Amino acid sequence: MHSTNPTSRYVPTSIIGHSVFLPPKVLTNAELERRFDTTDEWIRERTGIRERRVGGKTSDMAIEAGRKAVNLAGVDASEIQMLVLATTTPDHIMPSTASLVHHHLGLSGVSFDINAVCSGFVHAYIVANSMMSTMDINTAIVIGSDCLSSLTGADDRTTTVLFGDGAGAVVLNKTHNKNAYSGILGIDMGTDGSGYDLLFCPHRGAIEMDGQEVFRRAVRATVASAGKALEMAGMKAGDISLFIPHQANYRIIQAACARLGISEQHTAVTIETTGNTSAASIPIALSMALDEGIVSEGDTILMSGFGAGMSWSSVVVRL
Ligand code: COA
Numbered sequence: 001m002h003s004t005n006p007t008s009r010y011v012p013t014s015i016i017g018h019s020v021f022l023p024p025k026v027l028t029n030a031e032l033e034r035r036f037d038t039t040d041e042w043i044r045e046r047t048g049i050r051e052r053r054v055g056g057k058t059s060d061m062a063i064e065a066g067r068k069a070v071n072l073a074g075v076d077a078s079e080i081q082m083l084v085l086a087t088t089t090p091d092h093i094m095p096s097t098a099s100l101v102h103h104h105l106g107l108s109g110v111s112f113d114i115n116a117v118c119s120g121f122v123h124a125y126i127v128a129n130s131m132m133s134t135m136d137i138n139t140a141i142v143i144g145s146d147c148l149s150s151l152t153g154a155d156d157r158t159t160t161v162l163f164g165d166g167a168g169a170v171v172l173n174k175t176h177n178k179n180a181y182s183g184i185l186g187i188d189m190g191t192d193g194s195g196y197d198l199l200f201c202p203h204r205g206a207i208e209m210d211g212q213e214v215f216r217r218a219v220r221a222t223v224a225s226a227g228k229a230l231e232m233a234g235m236k237a238g239d240i241s242l243f244i245p246h247q248a249n250y251r252i253i254q255a256a257c258a259r260l261g262i263s264e265q266h267t268a269v270t271i272e273t274t275g276n277t278s279a280a281s282i283p284i285a286l287s288m289a290l291d292e293g294i295v296s297e298g299d300t301i302l303m304s305g306f307g308a309g310m311s312w313s314s315v316v317v318r319l
Pocket of ligand 1: 037038039042043046047118157158161199209210211212214215218248249276306307308
């Protein structure tokens with residue numbers, strides 16, 4: 001047995017710490033019924049969402065999730081040589097929110113933000129592993145943190161029902177396990193800028209969205225991207241212990257799973273209580289699955305993000 005997988009271009013890494021932070025304020029469908037012309041039934045049927053957390057600030061949520069993940073990893077924060085923060089809702093235009101989080105967590109080395117909207121965490125995970133494969137970086141932290149609820153229009157019932165706030169974090173370490181490979185087995189990343197205006201938010205404005213077209217493209221892109229990552233890994237959908245799709249709409253998840261041939265039993269679904277937390281949705285679902293023992297060391301997971309841009313990315317990872 002070798003410590004590296006001959007088919008993988010990536011150095012072996014493992015997730016040695018993980019965590020979730022959700023802001024305490026719960027926004028229920030019942031409260032939205034009082035605010036807009038909508039119903040709990042409409043929201044649950046069309047989206048699968050019952051409630052979402054709101055009132056979060058990107059840096060605060062990232063620091064909370066990051067601190068817990070570092071503690072669980074059992075490493076000193078100063079040993080962490082890189083922070084990649086996926087966010088579309090930075091605290092400021094400049095500097096990067098990662099700078100603030102890096103400072104508050106007491107990390108060393110380099111930090112930067114990635115804006116790939118709801119694909120952000122998978123993009124960041126791949127970038128972190130790529131840099132660990134080519135640079136002298138042994139330990140890194142990847143965080144997804146977003147507060148898109150702050151960008152929904154006060155009178156826009158369509159976007160307000162969808163978006164919530166939150167953060168998820170994972171600490172990655174180069175492993176030297178002689179018996180089994182852990183790390184990235186396959187990836188896919190892409191952009192279709194012709195869909196730039198289907199889902200966007202101008203400076204000082206609110207999110208605007210062509211919901212139906214975004215829905216159609218979300219299903220198509222998730223299925224194609226997940227399929228390519230599986231192909232690169234030399235795997236079939238049935239080889240995956242857990243599929244962790246971006247949590248945008250339960251019907252998008254159902255449609256993608258049906259086309260990929262992945263059962264709901266093997267799919268992480270957290271959207272009912274979180275809504276769409278953008279770059280945080282995949283690390284939140286991953287962290288919860290690890291906490292609940294749904295996946296553990298040796299299992300193979302498939303994470304697929306899709307979002308504005310239009311952007312998408314998928315990664316097959318052996319834990
Ligand atoms: N409550 C009640 N009715 C609502 C509503 C709400 N919160 N939001 C929209 N509607 C209305 C529409 O105005 C429309 O009314 P009309 O028929 O009188 O014109 C009707 O519901 C149907 O709208 P439609 O857009 O066809 O609904 P839908 O089944 O496509 O669901 C979304 C709307 C937004 C839930 C769905 O399109 C979606 O989730 N798209 C993807 C969005 C997304 O995931 N974005 C982030 C990607 S990372």
